[in-house]
Amino acid sequence: xxxxxxxxxxxxxxxxxxxxxxxxxxxxxxxxxxxxxxxxxxxxxxxxxxxxxxxxxxxxxxxxxxxxxxxxxxxxxxxxxxxxxxxxxxxxxxxxxxxxxxxxxxxxxxxxxxxxxxxxxxxxxxxxxxxx
Amino acid sequence: xxxxxxxxxxxxxxxxxxxxxxxxxxxxxxxxxxxxxxxxxxxxxxxxxxxxxxxxxxxxxxxxxxxxxxxxxxxxxxxxxxxxxxxxxxxxxxxxxxxxxxxxxxxxxxxxxxxxxxxxxxxxxxxxxxxxxxxxxxxxxxxxxxxxxxxxxxxxxxxxxxxxxxxxxxxxxxxxxxxxxxxxxxxxxxxxxxxxxxxxxxxxxxxxxxxxxxxxxxxxxxxxxxxxxxxxxxxxxxxxxxxxxxxxxxx
Numbered sequence: 001x002x003x004x005x006x007x008x009x010x011x012x013x014x015x016x017x018x019x020x021x022x023x024x025x026x027x028x029x030x031x032x033x034x035x036x037x038x039x040x041x042x043x044x045x046x047x048x049x050x051x052x053x054x055x056x057x058x059x060x061x062x063x064x065x066x067x068x069x070x071x072x073x074x075x076x077x078x079x080x081x082x083x084x085x086x087x088x089x090x091x092x093x094x095x096x097x098x099x100x101x102x103x104x105x106x107x108x109x110x111x112x113x114x115x116x117x118x119x120x121x122x123x124x125x126x127x128x129x130x131x132x
Numbered sequence: 133x134x135x136x137x138x139x140x141x142x143x144x145x146x147x148x149x150x151x152x153x154x155x156x157x158x159x160x161x162x163x164x165x166x167x168x169x170x171x172x173x174x175x176x177x178x179x180x181x182x183x184x185x186x187x188x189x190x191x192x193x194x195x196x197x198x199x200x201x202x203x204x205x206x207x208x209x210x211x212x213x214x215x216x217x218x219x220x221x222x223x224x225x226x227x228x229x230x231x232x233x234x235x236x237x238x239x240x241x242x243x244x245x246x247x248x249x250x251x252x253x254x255x256x257x258x259x260x261x262x263x264x265x266x267x268x269x270x271x272x273x274x275x276x277x278x279x280x281x282x283x284x285x286x287x288x289x290x291x292x293x294x295x296x297x298x299x300x301x302x303x304x305x306x307x308x309x310x311x312x313x314x315x316x317x318x319x320x321x322x323x324x325x326x327x328x329x330x331x332x333x334x335x336x337x338x339x340x341x342x343x344x345x346x347x348x349x350x351x352x353x354x355x356x357x358x359x360x361x362x363x364x365x366x367x368x369x370x371x372x373x374x375x376x377x378x379x380x381x382x383x
Contacts, residue, residue, distance in 0.1 A: 010232035
């Protein structure tokens with residue numbers, strides 16, 4: 001047994017740059033990275049809330065800062081990232097739900113994804129209509 | 133075989149522990165026909181070109197789960213992947229990622245087998261019945277709760293697709309966790325409590341970060357990512373419930 005074990009020398013491969021190995025992993029990492037900008041935007045909104053609590057002038061200052069060139073550029077970038085975040089979030093959603101059966105048939109993953117996306121679009125439109 | 137005119141270059145990752153410091157690619161030129169699988173290409177190499185090449189195989193029909201390997205970087209069964217898809221380009225064949233290489237295309241599977249045993253992958257009857265009481269009955273709806281997850285052939289392609297397992301092999305991994313769910317979801321089974329101490333842990337369902345590549349590569353459409361992630365909600369509820377109503381561990 002030991003003589004046999006001596007011949008064994010299992011080779012462990014490195015995991016360096018593992019996410020570059022497959023386009024699937026790259027998409028996963030991009031999906032994970034979008035959450036950084038989601039968090040950043042949450043901070044921007046929280047700062048707005050803080051400024052609101054500090055009075056009208058402070059809040060107007062925050063609004064003014066949002067209208068600057070770099071801020072608008074950042075918002076366009078965040079919007080694009082959010083759209084990908086939205087899509088990838090609902091793409092994973094079918095994996096996180098228990099199996100749903102409708103008339104004895106399993107609800108297809110795509111139906112769950114598209115329903116989620118549609119719902120998100122409708123909710124966003126309603127919010128836009130209320131705000132504008 | 134001698135009449136075949138088409139040839140394909142197969143680059144095989146070789147590793148012979150008694151003489152090689154590290155793995156290296158060796159190229160073989162293999163004559164083939166359109167109905168040849170990658171496995172048949174490897175068998176041609178072993179029989180006619182180089183008898184020292186090692187790889188696992190058995191059934192040749194995608195049910196034994198032995199011939200999983202990386203084919204052009206993707207975890208695939210060599211017996212259900214065809215050489216014609218790669219021709220006229222060459223293709224690269226390597227051992228399954230994330231497992232230590234034993235020799236050539238053979239990987240060390242002890243860790244997987246130990247994990248498989250640890251989750252008690254068999255029905256632990258909820259209510260033991262005597263033979264004269266007849267069989268355990270199950271409705272089609274109850275069957276559907278686990279049927280998909282019972283298709284696993286232990287080929288370990290999902291492990292080669294799971295970076296979480298590659299980065300930290302303490303993670304139980306997709307295939308075994310999917311089987312855990314398969315037995316937990318079976319209406320005849322009463323072993324959930326015995327299995328869930330592991331399921332609820334960091335090495336269990338929570339080690340998964342929903343990369344979901346496991347489900348893409350599964351040759352049997354088991355969808356391990358779904359089996360794992362649908363448990364997180366229940367696991368989270370269970371975690372908070374224990375503060376309200378303490379129960380036995382892992383119930």
